[in-house]
Amino acid sequence: MEGDKSSGAGAGGLVLLNCFVSPFGNRVRIALKRKGLAYEEKHENLAPKSPLLLSSNPVHAKVPVLLVGGSPVCESLVILEFVDEAFAGNGEPLLPAAPCARAHARFWASYVDSKLPECAVRVWRSPKGAAAVEEGRKDLVAVLKTLEAELGAKPYFAGDALGYVDVALVPFAPWFLTYERLGGFSVAGECPALAAWAERCVRENECVAKSLPEAEDVFQFVCGMRKMLGLD
Structure with a gap:
């Protein structure tokens, strides 16, 4: 490839x-x-x-x-x-120049990795109807709401352009459909601004659009994993 x-x-x-x-x-x-x-x-x-x-x-x-x-x-x-x-001389930087802004971006990227995957795994790797699914869903929605609050009214997490936190978080967007189908909720319903941000990242940035799988392909991959694990 x-x-x-x-x-x-x-x-x-x-x-x-x-x-x-x-x-x-x-x-x-x-x-x-x-x-x-x-x-x-x-x-x-x-x-x-x-x-x-x-x-x-x-x-x-x-x-x-x-x-x-x-x-x-x-x-x-x-x-x-x-x-x-x-490759600092190539393209636009991911991290901002100011030390405090860089630290802020690193904090939120670390938050994504420390919170989101663990909640999400409980949703998609638990048997249907298990208590872990509901607990994972609640925790996952709480994490997404926290991220949405940090995004606020900004187009992107650092302001007007795609940056480090956006790049850290947006690859989870193709998984939203899987979380919704297996967790029984809607990301757009719970976090409309975050859902709009994910669409904006893809629509306005070719580097994002060309890098992410289709949501349905992710779901089918997960369905295969669940069968292999004996969950379905």
């Missing part, structure tokens, strides 16, 4: 190890496309994991991994900051 072949390409020999539904890996896709960097993308299955992935990320054995001239950079938020720093 080939990535964007636009400017500055071969610099560093970039290879992204990713799974097409991974919000974490798709963050990196957005960042690379936003910077106009050429890269090769290698698809990873959840099992068995490739020898390349296991040798590149022996601690967590998870995607994403960005190989830069063969050297691995692991963990999606770390990779975003690496791309922003290593």
Whole structure:
């Protein structure tokens, strides 16, 4: 699978190890496309994991991994900051320039990772009707409402343009349909401003639109996972 072949390409020999539904890996896709960097993308299955992935990320054995001239950079938020720093001359920056604004962005990206995935997993990896589904739904809605409050009336989390927090969060948007169908709620109904923000990110930013899977494809992937786990 080939990535964007636009400017500055071969610099560093970039290879992204990713799974097409991974919000974490798709963050990196957005960042690379936003910077106009050429890269090769290698698809990873959840099992068995490739020898390349296991040798590149022996601690967590998870995607994403960005190989830069063969050297691995692991963990999606770390990779975003690496791309922003290593290719500062390409495209628009992800993080703001002011130290306080950078710290603020890092806080909210960390909040996304510390809260959203754990709640979401309880919704989609629990048996139908289990108490964990309802508990996960309540916690997930609370997290989304907290993020919506931080967004406020701004078009994007940092203001008028796509930035670090947007890139960290928007890859979860294709999963909203799965959360809704398995959790029995509507993201747009609970968090209309956040739903509108997700649509805006895709509509106004080609780097986002070209980096995210279709919501229905994510749902079908999850249905396959649930069958494999004996949940359906």
